[in-house]
Amino acid sequence: MTSEVMARPRRAGQAADMDLTDEMYAAMPFTRVLGAQAVAATPEEVRVRLAWTPERCTSGGLLHGGATLALADAAGGWCGFLNLPEGARGTATTSSSANFLRPVTGGAVEAVARVLNAGRSAIVVVVDVLDERGRLTARVTQSQAVLGGVGS
Helix, strand or coil, rough: ECCCCCCCCCCCCCCCCHHHHHHHHHHHHHHHHHHCCEEEEEECCCEEEEEEHHHHHHHHHHHHHHHHHHHHHHHHHHEEEEECCCCCEEEEEEEEEEEHHHHHHHCCEEEEEEEECCCCCEEEEEEEEEEECEEEHHHHHHEHHHCCCCCC
């Protein structure tokens, strides 16, 4: 994911004409197609939610792994962007490693992204995808190249 067009989200309590989900859609148009909803976005943690629907499923009514990975990539990319070093203009995902741990057959999932390491040329983010009961359904570790910063 390239997030160089992403506007820096406002902080909690800060007024704006556009809500957080609309900001996410403007920065990452695919998140609208996916049906994701922004929950929170700070440098410490980004949360993005996706409801289970039959259209997002694979056989047996299980939430498709691609939907889960797309959600995790969006949350991880946003988190990486919020942790850019001074002078950088964006990030691009260079690798993503996913472990799917529990099937999702209803309700919704929430991707919770946190930075493991924010360097000058690369950022590593871990994204936990949780079901509505708070159970871990997937864990994604993502590496992102820093664009336009020192060493790029």
